[in-house]
Amino acid sequence: MPCNIRSALPTITISLSATSAYADFRFNLQPAVTPIATEIYDLHNLILLVCLAIFIVVFGVMFYALYKHRKSVGHSPAQFSHNTKLEVVWTIIPFFILVGMAYPTTQTILRMKTVENTDMSIKVTGRQWYWEYEYMDAGVNYVSNLATPRDQIDNKAAKTPHYLLEVDQPMVVPTGKKVRLLLTASDVIHSWWIPAFGVKQDAIPGFINEAWFQVDKPGIYRGQCAELCGVGHGFMPIVVEAKPQEEYDAWLKNQKAQLAATAEAATKDYTLDELKTRGETIFNSRCAACHQANGQGIPGVFPPLVGGAAFANQDTLKRLAERGFAKDGKIVLGPKDKHLDIVMHGIPGTAMQGLGAQMTDLEVAAVITYERNSWGNKTGDMLQPKEVAAVRKSKG
Amino acid sequence: MATTTLHDAHHDAHPTGVMRWLTSTNHKDIGTLYLWFSFIMFLFAGGLAMLIRAELFQPGLQFFQPNLFNQFTTMHGLIMIFGAIMPAFVGFANWQIPMMIGAPDMAFPRLNNWSFWLLPAAASLLLMSFLMPGGAAAGGWTMYPPLFIQGGMSYDMTIFAIHIMGLSSIIGSINIITTILNMRTPGMTMMKMPIFVWTWLITAFLLLSAMPVLASAVTMLLTDRHFGTYFFNAAGGGDPVMFQHIFWFFGHPEVYIMILPAFGILSSIIPTFSRKPLFGYDSMVYATAAIALLSFLVWAHHMFTVGMPAASQLFFMYATMLIAIPTGVKVFNWTATMWRGSITFETPMLFAIAVVCLFTIGGFSGLVLAIVPVDIQLQDTYYVVAHFHYVLFSGAAMSIMAGVYYWLPKWTGHMYDERLGKIHFWLTTIAFNVTFFPMHFIGLAGMPRRIPDYALQFAEFNMLQSIGSFVLGASQLLFLYTVIKCIRGGATAGDRPWEGADSLEWTLTSPPPYHSFQTAPAFK
Numbered sequence: 001m002p003c004n005i006r007s008a009l010p011t012i013t014i015s016l017s018a019t020s021a022y023a024d025f026r027f028n029l030q031p032a033v034t035p036i037a038t039e040i041y042d043l044h045n046l047i048l049l050v051c052l053a054i055f056i057v058v059f060g061v062m063f064y065a066l067y068k069h070r071k072s073v074g075h076s077p078a079q080f081s082h083n084t085k086l087e088v089v090w091t092i093i094p095f096f097i098l099v100g101m102a103y104p105t106t107q108t109i110l111r112m113k114t115v116e117n118t119d120m121s122i123k124v125t126g127r128q129w130y131w132e133y134e135y136m137d138a139g140v141n142y143v144s145n146l147a148t149p150r151d152q153i154d155n156k157a158a159k160t161p162h163y164l165l166e167v168d169q170p171m172v173v174p175t176g177k178k179v180r181l182l183l184t185a186s187d188v189i190h191s192w193w194i195p196a197f198g199v200k201q202d203a204i205p206g207f208i209n210e211a212w213f214q215v216d217k218p219g220i221y222r223g224q225c226a227e228l229c230g231v232g233h234g235f236m237p238i239v240v241e242a243k244p245q246e247e248y249d250a251w252l253k254n255q256k257a258q259l260a261a262t263a264e265a266a267t268k269d270y271t272l273d274e275l276k277t278r279g280e281t282i283f284n285s286r287c288a289a290c291h292q293a294n295g296q297g298i299p300g301v302f303p304p305l306v307g308g309a310a311f312a313n314q315d316t317l318k319r320l321a322e323r324g325f326a327k328d329g330k331i332v333l334g335p336k337d338k339h340l341d342i343v344m345h346g347i348p349g350t351a352m353q354g355l356g357a358q359m360t361d362l363e364v365a366a367v368i369t370y371e372r373n374s375w376g377n378k379t380g381d382m383l384q385p386k387e388v389a390a391v392r393k394s395k396g
Numbered sequence: 397m398a399t400t401t402l403h404d405a406h407h408d409a410h411p412t413g414v415m416r417w418l419t420s421t422n423h424k425d426i427g428t429l430y431l432w433f434s435f436i437m438f439l440f441a442g443g444l445a446m447l448i449r450a451e452l453f454q455p456g457l458q459f460f461q462p463n464l465f466n467q468f469t470t471m472h473g474l475i476m477i478f479g480a481i482m483p484a485f486v487g488f489a490n491w492q493i494p495m496m497i498g499a500p501d502m503a504f505p506r507l508n509n510w511s512f513w514l515l516p517a518a519a520s521l522l523l524m525s526f527l528m529p530g531g532a533a534a535g536g537w538t539m540y541p542p543l544f545i546q547g548g549m550s551y552d553m554t555i556f557a558i559h560i561m562g563l564s565s566i567i568g569s570i571n572i573i574t575t576i577l578n579m580r581t582p583g584m585t586m587m588k589m590p591i592f593v594w595t596w597l598i599t600a601f602l603l604l605s606a607m608p609v610l611a612s613a614v615t616m617l618l619t620d621r622h623f624g625t626y627f628f629n630a631a632g633g634g635d636p637v638m639f640q641h642i643f644w645f646f647g648h649p650e651v652y653i654m655i656l657p658a659f660g661i662l663s664s665i666i667p668t669f670s671r672k673p674l675f676g677y678d679s680m681v682y683a684t685a686a687i688a689l690l691s692f693l694v695w696a697h698h699m700f701t702v703g704m705p706a707a708s709q710l711f712f713m714y715a716t717m718l719i720a721i722p723t724g725v726k727v728f729n730w731t732a733t734m735w736r737g738s739i740t741f742e743t744p745m746l747f748a749i750a751v752v753c754l755f756t757i758g759g760f761s762g763l764v765l766a767i768v769p770v771d772i773q774l775q776d777t778y779y780v781v782a783h784f785h786y787v788l789f790s791g792a793a794m795s796i797m798a799g800v801y802y803w804l805p806k807w808t809g810h811m812y813d814e815r816l817g818k819i820h821f822w823l824t825t826i827a828f829n830v831t832f833f834p835m836h837f838i839g840l841a842g843m844p845r846r847i848p849d850y851a852l853q854f855a856e857f858n859m860l861q862s863i864g865s866f867v868l869g870a871s872q873l874l875f876l877y878t879v880i881k882c883i884r885g886g887a888t889a890g891d892r893p894w895e896g897a898d899s900l901e902w903t904l905t906s907p908p909p910y911h912s913f914q915t916a917p918a919f920k
Contacts, residue, residue, distance in 0.1 A: 206630020300529030
């Protein structure tokens, strides 16, 4: 029976809003592509229909009374106030309805919670505000950032169809394989959610959670972080691309080749302009959520990166001054090695986390060079990836 | 000085002007203070909601950056719950409980004064936190660490505000429990108390049990923030999820703290305008007690996605589903009370009927959310926002409005303007549904809550919701006008303006004498 409900409801939905390109998931749960998501879809329909039936019966009776037993039609009030038989009946019947709902639900819960015989594992780390994916069996890892340009968010450019639901590098999985996710976070609690998979699992710092899914239909599936995690909470989408095994293998090979190329790139020397250009892209995707694209930060919350700018948060200023980045209540450009230390290891006690583990030597070098030579900062300083590598070697 | 005068003179002499309110130990004056305080907070937090809806009117960032937006959602939640809904019900308790049980005043009048005057202090901490560097707390009203550990000074102010409000609630509950247990007129046994008094007695016990738990949770946050403890930090052996367990052990009883007195108000109004006694008084009392007990066993249904074992999920799901039974009993009882009555539709009754219908929708969406697999999809989406506004706005806030219209003639001695009351009712009910019903759809379709900007497929519904919310907000100004108009004048109410009303407060004059019952009234 649930299958019939399932095919009927979307039809109604689509006919209600045929004009929209997204008609099929505006009113109801998104179309399910995993067995668990399908079961959730059916469970929701079942419970919705039961509730609807009860609502119609109870409020049918009430509105009948409201209409027929009005004073204005001259109805005189009865004076009864008890009916033990009736009261027992309407306590017991709901109990059995609830048992009827609980039974199929329990089975689904047990299936959701059984994470065994998986084919591969991906470690998912939530960070303020992007996701990092590590393919544990293949030794591949990378981060996945929001790809929507800032101009679209600020209403300076027209919004494209996947506004806020697009990333630079999606998670890629093979179809037909049971994928195990191991979820954690590095700073605050995030939640990894793909509605079409029926997977939503909190990523909690210091703990590892488990989830699984199996997609049989190739395609691109989109979701968002579902736990409030600060100012970038609305801007850390999740995109999963399911590909047939051969395409997935090719992707994995390519991914490994890229990692090797990155390692090689770190041994080269770069000019200031090359570093600045690379640095700008990294800054805008990694740092601009807090420090803003113009380096001005958010007053009182996230410090500016521009020498001479004022900042009101005394606590943060104190920590910056200890590192040579603030003087007399104003931001100053401190020494290069301290700058590197902050980017690599963060500032404990503040929202600034260490980014060393998630960025390549070249990325760290580029972003620091960019920060020291932009928005009026003119140090002319350069940091080469080799220098970063040296520090990483000595300090980790 | 004022107290000496009070003691020297006869009890009927009391200070006037500002001192009347500052030093008042009178249950009616303090009730009035509570109600006005909550109404001001309601308008302020409602104003924050308007700002939220303005930003969400269309996709993109229009007016507010995410940091400010998060402050609005956080403070809207905190102020509505602790500043508007809870104090409003305490206001009703103050006004009504002594009059309904035939007592002259509350048991501890000075404690009563203190429990009110703590509130403006707490509220000013919350409001002033907007002026701190970095603005007000932006970590959500649920204050989850580690996010809540990251913030600035305003977060500490929020924590202290919660301490103070908790203290106020605890003092208030002790007063209410003592009053109800000791000051009933002879002959009024427990099972003959008006149902509103019963619901408040049970609510007061819930407050006494739940508020210290919240106080301990926020105190641990405070020491984690400043004194080097690691209660909620895994790096030091703590557990961020433990906060959620403690918070929701307070948080779920809190839900019933905000709805049980509303049930009491409905159970006073529906029999009056049906001209028929309340159906199933005993089962109403037992159902209220059952809901209160179950409320301590369901907290983890707020956190099905944190990664708990299947056995825990099943336990909390079954316990949560059980709450549907006593709640259903209440709805059936109200329906049976109306059945074969002689019903009229004055404003309080209109509100009461709407509350029963809309609260039931909120109850059903609660049942949907209890189903773990479905909750996994809907957790932290707009479906949850729809759910708790159906129980908190159309359940609690609209019951408060119903109660205000119902007892305003008693409190002021004047009838309110029935035409304005009805306009206010229809505007509120329609605008409420336009605002919140579509949230079920966008929640199902996958829009997370607490985001300042959203994907394009949610645009149409968000615009509709924003328009609804602006009408809903503006309608409350009409409520303010109607109440003020009634206070300033209107047709004389008489002792018993409602034909079907029969509890003790209707035997007093309107407005009632300074000390409600100087001698214990006769009770059948």
